[in-house]
Amino acid sequence: EFTGGDERLREWVKRQGEVPQAIFIEGGYVTPADLARSLPPQYFRETAPGIYLARLPIVVSQGATLHIGQQTKDFRLSSERGAFLINDGTLFITDTRLTAWRETENQQDWFKTKGEFRPFLNAWGGTETYIVNSQVASLGYSGTKSYGVSISQYSPGIAPTMGRGHPTGWLINSVFDDMWYGFYCYEADxxxxxxxxxKNNIIYGIDPHDRSRRLIIAENTVYGTHKKHGIIISRDVNDSWIFNNRSFENNLSGLVLDRLSVNNVLAGNELYRNKSDGITLYESGNNLLWGNKSFENARHGIRVRNSMNVRLYENLAVANGLLGIYGHTKDLNNIGRNLKQDPFSTDMSLTVVGGRLIANRTGDISVVAPRSVTLYRLDILLPNQPSGIGMFGALSSHKNQIIDLLVRQQKAVQILPVDQLTQSGQ
Structure with a gap:
């Protein structure tokens, strides 16, 4: 994976200054101290008590285990020498620190330029990766599968040949800072x-991707993402639980479901002061949002596009820059999207039960061109519109009746397009 395409082998040769070499851990249980005893110091050494510097890539082979534990104060990967860490077996990083390191400046390799190499960690198919009570800093750049900390099945061209199962891992109570992506996975279970x-990661904080399943993303704090979203779950990432996270002050949305990611539960998350939406759902139906708090975001509290059967229960949207809830459709045909890989339909339906919409700047709720909208027990307080409660789209022409049913009569309201009413004989 790292010897072909886009001049990567050339980069490897340039940084090592010789025929490319790597450190292979072929079997057994190995620690950094074991490596330092076994390898020439120009390739791997202990530079101070508990501080290790790798000047070659390290590969943990199938059947082998590398444990970077509390006896290691800092495990440094040399940027100038093109070091990186590949897990093809089992990797433990516990009670320690993993750092991309610039030898010439004697400091961690803070992000400077998009395409400039920085060390990374990637775990391939069939592997287990555990990062616990540790700090991981300044890993990753824009090269494929070189994003920072990645857990990835092999690419489609070689996965059948390798015959390995889906990779997995647990990342617990750790800090990820100045990474290209804070976390990325592909076809992981x-x-x-x-x-x-x-904190302060470049593109995304957390980015589970293509066909990853049964994930638990819980009790994380994500903030200061420079370019895009705090948390994004994208392309057929299904059957997962995303709960009790805080995502704030990111450059776009706090939390995104995207590209046919279905059957997920988003519960108890707090999304605030993001520069786009609090929660964004694009082309991702059959998801449940329960008890989330979205406030003081620059755009919408909760936005749903081209997604059927989205259920919003007991959510709170307060003081967002545009709408509390915005549901809509959009034709994506002429925007350069790969429609075979990422199909869509301009269908959208929402069920909103309970929750509160409070003081959202341009209105409370707008639902445009829905297949259906169901509202029940929804509290709308401190509306910013001169005309009172701000209901738009399919709700606007019957706003008074809807408010009467919702508020005074405490009944559920369902809005259907005229063609559906005609077909059902109503």
Missing amino acids: DVVLKGNIY
Whole structure:
């Protein structure tokens, strides 16, 4: 994976200054101290008590285990020498620190330029990766699968040949800082991200991707993402639980479900002061949002596009820059999207039960061109519109009746398009 395409082998040769070499851990249980005893110091050495510097890539082979534990104060990967860490077996990083390191400046390799190499960690198909009570800093750049900390099945061209199962891992109570992506996975199963801090990362904080399943993303704090979203779950990432996270002050949305990610539960998350929406759902139906708090975001509290059967229960949207809840459709045909890989339909339906919409700047709720909208027990307080409660789209022409049914009569309201009413004989 790292010897072909986009001049990557050339980069490897340039940084090592010789025929490319790597450190292979072929079997057994190995620690950094074991490596330092076994390898020439120009390739791997202990530079101070408990501080290790790798000047070659390290590969943990199938059947081998590398444990970077509390006896290691800092495990440094040399940027100038093109070091990186590949897990093809089992990797433990516990009670320690993993750092991309610039030898010439004697400091961690803070992000400077998009395409400039920085060390990374990637775990391939069939592997287990555990990062617990640790700090991981300044890993990753824009090269494929070189994003920072990645747990990824092999690419489609070689996965059948390798014949390995889906990778997995637990990342718990750790800090990820100045990463290209704080976390990325591809076709990974049963990954747990719990109690971590993702701060000041470049593109995304947390980014589970293509066909990852049964994830638990819980009790994480994600903030200060420079370019895009705090948390994004994208492309057929299904059957997962995303709960009790805080995502704030990111450059776009706090939490995104995207590209046919279905059967997920988003519960108890707090999304605030993001520069786009608090929660965004694009082309991702059959999801449940329960008890989330979205406030003081620059755009919408909760936005749903081209997504059927989205259920919003007991959510709170307060003081967002545009709407509390915005449901709509959009034709994506002429925007350069790969429609075979990422199909869509301009269908959208919402069920909103309970929750509160409070003081959202341009209105409370707008639902445009829905297949259906159901509202029940929804509290709308402190509306900013001169005309009172701000209901738009399919709700606007019957706003008074809807408010009467919702508020005075305490009844559920369902809005259907005229063609559906005609077909059902109503």
